[in-house]
Amino acid sequence: MRKQLPAMEMQNHFAPRGGKTEVEEGLEFAPKFDRDGLIAAMALDAVTREPLMLAYMNEEALRRTLEIGEAVYWSRSRQEFWHKGATSGHIQKIVEIRTDCDQDALVLLVEQIGAGACHTGRNSCFYRKVIGAEGGGSAKLEAIGREKSFDPAAVYGKQ
Amino acid sequence: MRKQLPAMEMQNHFAPRGGKTEVEEGLEFAPKFDRDGLIAAMALDAVTREPLMLAYMNEEALRRTLEIGEAVYWSRSRQEFWHKGATSGHIQKIVEIRTDCDQDALVLLVEQIGAGACHTGRNSCFYRKVIGAEGGGSAKLEAIGREKSFDPAAVYGKQ
Numbered sequence: 001m002r003k004q005l006p007a008m009e010m011q012n013h014f015a016p017r018g019g020k021t022e023v024e025e026g027l028e029f030a031p032k033f034d035r036d037g038l039i040a041a042m043a044l045d046a047v048t049r050e051p052l053m054l055a056y057m058n059e060e061a062l063r064r065t066l067e068i069g070e071a072v073y074w075s076r077s078r079q080e081f082w083h084k085g086a087t088s089g090h091i092q093k094i095v096e097i098r099t100d101c102d103q104d105a106l107v108l109l110v111e112q113i114g115a116g117a118c119h120t121g122r123n124s125c126f127y128r129k130v131i132g133a134e135g136g137g138s139a140k141l142e143a144i145g146r147e148k149s150f151d152p153a154a155v156y157g158k159q
Numbered sequence: 160m161r162k163q164l165p166a167m168e169m170q171n172h173f174a175p176r177g178g179k180t181e182v183e184e185g186l187e188f189a190p191k192f193d194r195d196g197l198i199a200a201m202a203l204d205a206v207t208r209e210p211l212m213l214a215y216m217n218e219e220a221l222r223r224t225l226e227i228g229e230a231v232y233w234s235r236s237r238q239e240f241w242h243k244g245a246t247s248g249h250i251q252k253i254v255e256i257r258t259d260c261d262q263d264a265l266v267l268l269v270e271q272i273g274a275g276a277c278h279t280g281r282n283s284c285f286y287r288k289v290i291g292a293e294g295g296g297s298a299k300l301e302a303i304g305r306e307k308s309f310d311p312a313a314v315y316g317k318q
Contacts, residue, residue, distance in 0.1 A: 010294055010295040011295050012291050012292050012295065012296070012297070012298045013292070013295075013296065013297045013298065014297075014298060015297060024279050025279070026300070027287070027299055027300045027301065027302075028297070028299065028300065029289055029290075029297070029298040029299055029300050040199050040213060042201045042210065042213060044203075044208070044210065048208075049203070049207075049208030049209075050208075051201065051203060051257070051266045053259065054199060054201060054259060054264035054266075066289070066291030066292075066298060067291065096288050097288060097289040098210070098285040098286075098287060098288050098289070098303070099285070099287055099288075099289055099300065100212065100213060100277075100284035100285050101277055101278065101279050101281075101284045101286070105213035105284075106289075107210045107213075107285050118259075118260055119260065120183050120184075120260050122260075125259035125260045125264075126257040126258065126259050126266050127257075127260070128186070128257065128258055129255050129256060129257050129258075130188055130225070130256040130257070130258055130265075131188075132171050132225030132226065133171050133172070133225075135169055136169040136170050136171065136172075137171070137172065138171070138172045138173075138174060138187070138188070139171045139172065139173060139188040139225060140186055140187065140188055141185070141186045141187065141188050141258065142186065143186075144257070
């Protein structure tokens with residue numbers, strides 16, 4: 001799944017969490033992982049800025065991402081590393097990674113390789129918008145006109 | 160904090176979680192909240208698509224957001240509703256809310272009112288990029304050239 005297995009000393013290290021000013025204004029990367037050891041990562045298309053998907057990384061997934069230059073997430077449902085595109089070929093090449101003021105979230109600007117980011121066959125996982133019910137009632141979803149760009153059964157070999 | 164307090168029957172309701180096909184292909188809004196009752200919400204500038212901030216909503220915050228058309232988050236640090244801009248005036252007017260395939264994440268396309276989204280005084284919370292260390296070592300951050308657009312001490316009344 002990873003292109004090469006770097007020796008320990010070849011790995012990226014992250015700084016320990018400092019005080020508020022250090023975290024917010026400093027140039028040490030000290031990502032904050034939640035109690036499950038995860039940090040949220042929002043992938044945007046680097047060119048169009050289309051929101052593609054939101055997933056999570058643990059420390060090792062983030063390290064691998066930095067080392068191979070492709071998005072590696074931690075799958076919460078499968079509890080395993082998830083090198084995005086390893087099955088489908090729809091790899092996300094990292095153009096830039098940003099972190100936020102308190103360093104507990106990431107934005108990935110990526111070059112999405114292949115037909116799309118979403119396992120449902122669409123370019124983006126965010127293919128529906130929420131329509132609130134005026135004056136109460138059930139909020140609904142509305143498709144935003146993103147047709148399936150690939151056949152997930154063909155790509156993933158299952159429905 | 161909210162513009163008006165709707166009676167129970169005036170509130171937006173969310174659907175119970177259905178099966179995989181319903182959740183992924185259906186048009187019922189059935190957001191999935193994590194074990195803390197939260198869902199991640201990534202705010203992007205609706206026009207420039209600049210990533211602004213990533214925060215969390217609980218069910219009631221999401222409902223209020225739909226009802227007042229402005230972003231209302233749940234502050235994990237303060238454990239309270241956080242009507243973004245209530246203190247600073249830097250309100251986020253909702254242009255569109257999208258959800259993802261499994262409906263456990265939100266993207267907010269917003270009109271950011273005022274000087275910025277970030278409490279540090281910047282337009283966006285994502286003002287630094289991560290620079291991986293080639294061949295190992297400490298990953299670093301680099302400012303992406305976003306100067307402070309307002310003085311947080313003046314706006315929030317404290318440093």
